Amino acid sequence: MLVISSIAKEDRWMELQQLRYVVAVAELSSFTKAAARCFVVQSALSHQVKALEKELGVTLFARTSRRVELTAAGRAFLPGARASLDAAERAGDEAAAAVGEVRGRLTVGMIPTVTAVSVPAVLKEFRDAHPHVRVALQVGGSDTIAAEIAAGETDVGLLGLPAGREPRGVDWRQIGSDRLVAVLARQHRLADHESIGIDDLAQEAFADFPVGSPGRAQSDLAFSAAGISRDVPFEAMSTEILLDLARENLAVTLLPSRYVRADDGLVAVPVVDGPSRVEYLAWSEFNLSPAARAFLRLL
Known part of the structure; x- marks a missing residue:
């Protein structure tokens, strides 16, 4: 009380x-x-x-x-x-x-394609250790999550940014990296290739994250560096929607290799000179709550 x-x-x-x-x-x-x-x-x-x-x-x-x-x-x-x-x-x-009891609220912001850590496994361990903490999970873009951490609205974030770009306005630690793969319908003309180059995708229609988001920037930067202008007729923050569009052979999408699981309708093909991304754990040392401190110690 x-x-x-x-x-x-x-x-x-x-x-x-x-x-x-x-x-x-x-x-x-x-x-x-x-x-x-x-x-x-x-x-x-x-x-x-x-x-x-x-x-x-x-x-x-x-x-x-x-x-x-x-x-x-x-x-x-x-x-x-x-x-x-x-x-x-x-x-x-x-x-x-x-007196050793961690309680209160913990707000965790996360991108939809976290692969560096198993969020459910981490939350189970955290919950077992601190059963009186209520956890709110919020999925969004890395820039938005970082801004919310800086504003004190989110405690901890799991971010993904293009290689060479670090989080701004927050404390952070790198926790993983990965290359993006091309996710294609099984009937796609490139589906049987062991690997492809970024130029092989020049004429494809893409489904990607909204323009201006870090998730989108990973692919945009790679195509720009290759001097290729690509067509992105479909935009969505939901990876499930991106995968469904690829499954219907409406578009190609690029997602982290460790995130994609091939199924009866999809294949993942490595892109030799394609995009890469880095994952970060982010927080603000200013006025950390006991629950946030405990979560960071666990990670």
Whole structure:
């Protein structure tokens, strides 16, 4: 239980529970849903929000029988409310860590093609050691994950970047590297080759990650270095979609060799002079949570 139970405002007090209620209503746009999330009857939650509004001297929510939304004052109040709740939770986590118990939340950002570590295996070991930590996994692009780590929104990241390009704005350690292979439908004209050159793919239609993303840059840089302009009519962040497009022989896609598993509809062919990528573990030493420190020690 947290020692901190309320926050002083002049000669009045804002209860942390009131802040939790305000955040829940703001996120769900509903007093009914907020009450269900907070495991409290709606009348009690509404009473506490009204009491807080009276204390503050402002209206936080505009209410009708069908609609609830933040007022200008509510929008201004919300970031501080969230920060206060995070600080209170962090204080409890740090106190528990001082006596050897790691708890709290851990947010892990990861690219969709992690191969340097087995994420499920690592999480099992982490969960066995620290069963009171709740883990949120978020899949996205390396640049986005690094920016979220720098902003304190994500604790740890598993990134993939083109060879020669290091993560920016975060602490990092290299954990692996790999070359990309051409993933083709079994009926593709190049499917029976033991290996191909990047020029063999010059006339192909490609399915790739969105332009500007690090996943896309790995291939774009390789083709640019070879002086080849390629056609990319299909873009998606989902590797499953990229593989499905290749399986239907609509396009060729390039993915890390250790990520691709050949099946009845697909083959993976090495590209001799093709793209490569490096995987990194990324974090920020600034204000690491106990859960993040424990996760980094494990990795």
